[in-house]
Amino acid sequence: MYRNVLRRAIVSWKMKPCLHQPARNRLWYRIDPLTHLANRIALHEALMRIESAPARPQYQALLILDLDRFRTINHTQGHITGDRILIELASRFQHLLGTQGDLYRSGGDEFSVLYETPFHEESHAKDAALFLAKKLSYVVSSAITIDHKSFRLSASIGIIVFKNRSYSAEHLFQYADSALFRAKEEGKNTIRFFQSDFQTHLESKAVFLEQLLFAVENDQMELFYQTQTTLTCENAPRIYGAEALIRWHHPHIGTVAPNRFIPLAEESGLIIPLGHWILEHAMRQLKAWENDPDKHTWRLSINISTKQFEHESFLPSVCALLKRIACDPRKICFELTESLLIQDAKKALRKIFELKRLGILLSIDDFGTGFSSLSYLRRLKVDELKIDKSFVRRMLSSPVDRTIIETILTLGKRFNLAIVAEGIETQAQFQALKNLGCRSFQGYLFHKPCSIASIGSF
Numbered sequence: 001m002y003r004n005v006l007r008r009a010i011v012s013w014k015m016k017p018c019l020h021q022p023a024r025n026r027l028w029y030r031i032d033p034l035t036h037l038a039n040r041i042a043l044h045e046a047l048m049r050i051e052s053a054p055a056r057p058q059y060q061a062l063l064i065l066d067l068d069r070f071r072t073i074n075h076t077q078g079h080i081t082g083d084r085i086l087i088e089l090a091s092r093f094q095h096l097l098g099t100q101g102d103l104y105r106s107g108g109d110e111f112s113v114l115y116e117t118p119f120h121e122e123s124h125a126k127d128a129a130l131f132l133a134k135k136l137s138y139v140v141s142s143a144i145t146i147d148h149k150s151f152r153l154s155a156s157i158g159i160i161v162f163k164n165r166s167y168s169a170e171h172l173f174q175y176a177d178s179a180l181f182r183a184k185e186e187g188k189n190t191i192r193f194f195q196s197d198f199q200t201h202l203e204s205k206a207v208f209l210e211q212l213l214f215a216v217e218n219d220q221m222e223l224f225y226q227t228q229t230t231l232t233c234e235n236a237p238r239i240y241g242a243e244a245l246i247r248w249h250h251p252h253i254g255t256v257a258p259n260r261f262i263p264l265a266e267e268s269g270l271i272i273p274l275g276h277w278i279l280e281h282a283m284r285q286l287k288a289w290e291n292d293p294d295k296h297t298w299r300l301s302i303n304i305s306t307k308q309f310e311h312e313s314f315l316p317s318v319c320a321l322l323k324r325i326a327c328d329p330r331k332i333c334f335e336l337t338e339s340l341l342i343q344d345a346k347k348a349l350r351k352i353f354e355l356k357r358l359g360i361l362l363s364i365d366d367f368g369t370g371f372s373s374l375s376y377l378r379r380l381k382v383d384e385l386k387i388d389k390s391f392v393r394r395m396l397s398s399p400v401d402r403t404i405i406e407t408i409l410t411l412g413k414r415f416n417l418a419i420v421a422e423g424i425e426t427q428a429q430f431q432a433l434k435n436l437g438c439r440s441f442q443g444y445l446f447h448k449p450c451s452i453a454s455i456g457s458f
């Protein structure tokens, strides 16, 4: 459902009207009647196939070539001459490409080439795509003779080099098109690549959201796990669980931290499918640990965003997942924020009681940074408070922060709540927290968040 809602809201792509073409005369509507090349609809279909094909290590390239000042030829020489030039160019391009790439007439004076490079390295693939673009450009600039008249043209070319499954069909075309636009802007007869730096990628919220949506649906998300440690009666550290922390492996940008995308996911509503994905994967991991002799006692903390919690689908989806995955709810700890409890306390209360009834543990994340209210701690039967890492970071230099930590620890004792300190990076912080009576810890000093493969050995 969200996929469709977001797609409709986000995508305003010039290729889109083609999607509404009737599905009859299938062959006919994919062929350009003038040049007999495959047309824009066929290109869109090819890009869709690339989007969903199994991942391949080789880079591919999409080149969009647009003739410079072609309109002037049409106006001054007439459309028949213009058409003959297009036919001649189509045949030259086809001759040049052979079986190397697929050629499309994607617009009036616009041709596109889908080119599968043999290279696994992006830089090599770019070189190959550039070489091809130069050959196409040369073909355009060679004189064309029509009715004893000689024409010399030039073209601008936009290129995107990509691995399949890293972009949606819409984005591939959109990005190659934006590279073409830049080539035109920079004086025509120019070749430009789509710049894959973060800024260009995520220049608009719409693009960002579209990519995020694609990421959720195409295995670019991964849960990392950070261990949580407690002290045994003999004061020896022992791992008792982990916190699931989401990561986005963007194919070009690299790993994106959640603070960069969770807020937008919340704002857009994408947090609902994303939150569901997180819940499902975290619960499956918890279930898998049941058969691991080292981890079968571990519990798993899952961050729940306020928007996700407030959504009507939250409780039903938790119940459905618990039923389907059959993991132990008493080993699940939902980390909620204080703001969630304050915004609509009555509604929140009802949901919280329901979660408690299921046996799920509740923790207040970043405790002390929000509008802490003692009354909700009493009413809500929260199980745990997490001391925010900002207090831990400053505790050795700031008496105020140290006092806040002491107060939270006292609160924990009075209300019978577990207290976990997070963000412990140094032995000195660990020692100071132990001296204040803290028993549970999380931080780089113990383990950094890591993939499930790395956590296997803990």
Ligand code: C2E
Residues within 6 Å of the ligand: 226, 244, 245, 246, 257, 258, 259, 262, 278, 303, 304, 305, 335, 365, 366, 389, 422, 423, 424, 425, 442, 443, 444, 445, 449
């Ligand atoms: P958080 O829930 O407060 O998570 C703790 C953050 O502190 C994590 O950042 C973790 O990597 C980091 N951290 C842990 N130990 C240390 C340390 O010793 N030093 C320092 N400097 N940092 C430490 P991360 O993974 O980047 O997550 C940031 C925030 O994004 C989280 O803060 C949480 O609010 C949100 N988030 C992460 N994963 C999820 C998720 O699955 N769902 C939701 N809704 N939010 C998530």
Ligand code: CA
Residues within 6 Å of the ligand: 243, 303, 335, 365
């Ligand atoms: Ca957390």
Ligand code: CA
Residues within 6 Å of the ligand: 365, 366, 386, 388, 389, 422
């Ligand atoms: Ca936190």
